[in-house]
Amino acid sequence: MKGLDIGSDRVEELAATSAILLYSRQDRSAVYGTVHPVTQDKGGRATIGAGRPIDRMALFDCLRELADNAGPKAEFLPETVLAVSQDAVMWWCRPAMRRVFFDCPEIGRRSAVVPHPGLVFRAASNGFSVFALQEASRPTPDSMLHEPPYFNTWDWGKICIGSATVPKRIDIGSIAGWESGFFESAFTHPNHGNQRVSHPKGEFAFWNDMLDGKYGEQFPRDALVSMDITLAELIAGRKGDLK
Template identity: 80%
Template sequence: MKGFDIGSDRREELRATSAILLYSGLDHTAHYGTVHAINPGKGGRASIGAGRPIDRSALLKCLTDLSQNAAPKAEFLPETVLAVSQDAVTWWCRPGMRRVFFDCPKIGKRSAVVPHPSLVFRAASNGFSVFALKEDSRPTPASTLHEPPYFNTWDFGKICIGSAHVPKRVDVSSIAGWESGFFESAFTHPNHGGKRVSYPKGEFAFWKAMLDGTFGEQFPKKSLVSMKFTLGALIAGKER
């Protein structure tokens, strides 16, 4: 077990001094634990010593030491950030005019600046999703989510990333990169699943009208399809 350098600001070599072993059943849930001292050994070849049942004091000391030396730095949260958890960031995107790109047989290769509704994005360890809103102001937990009126999306707002370039990190500082990955990618096809937009003759006719400038600078909110699911439920991780 070799030591390692913790950084240029504190030139100190760290070495393993103790170990905690957890014992789990078939359900992979820890049922028992032991704490062990690390024996230095000869030639730097350390080994794990005999263990003793782990107790509350050992766990508390470990957590206290780690929190003091590895606590994450606080970061400023913009107004658009709605929720941050260990594995997801949820934010609001104001309505406005943005460019879209299409590359599909029924529409062709086209690009135009079109109106977009207010949107909620969620980047998480298990995927990227987008939802539409009818209100133009910052949403509340009671706000109703609507289907995203876009191609390349699955049911419940899941985005088909495909060849889009999106960040590897899920944090507040990566929000701009996630948005760019969505808006700057070409819409190629409407995915199978539920109804994404309410419009005569369907989604292809809707987007042809959008690209032709039929709606001017105002997104047609009456075309949005309600999910009958709230922002608060999404943030809480509830199933629809």
């Protein structure tokens, strides 16, 4: 009956303190309710005590507290934020020079600062995803998304987090932490699935060229592979596994 509150920066242990039982008609409409104290023994086992009729004002106060603690808080939206929902945050990264880390037999242990395309990240309750963009400006709903040209990614942009450290929160304030979890972890292998990058000699040759500085400070956008999905469709959850 205990859990962790991941809606705050400090991980806080929660414990059940009371329970509400609703009594309903056959049509499931609630007509009566009772509130019961909950006690826990040293082993963490919970016991629901004797109930009393719900007090109307106490119920309203309880619902108000729940709404204050569970509801999203108003906050400033940076221009990089593309969409926010109850269980997901989506944002955009400008094309930039960033360091990457590799640790795989085909490339070895290498690190270098290389150019990256514009990227769309999505942190959600069902996973962490990344998508590439052809344009260098802030994407619009009609912008076409492309495969992330990275190792450790699955189809539809899913990121294999592995041992990377990512935030427990999914909100605007944790965006920097999600980005760091992606860029500061080592790429170890290409995952099975769709082609991630277009290169005549394959993904290992592509990333060796990148690490050797072949492309200077401009990511080779002709190496991106289209996913045939727009940003608007991603936000709306066109694909079942993106919802």
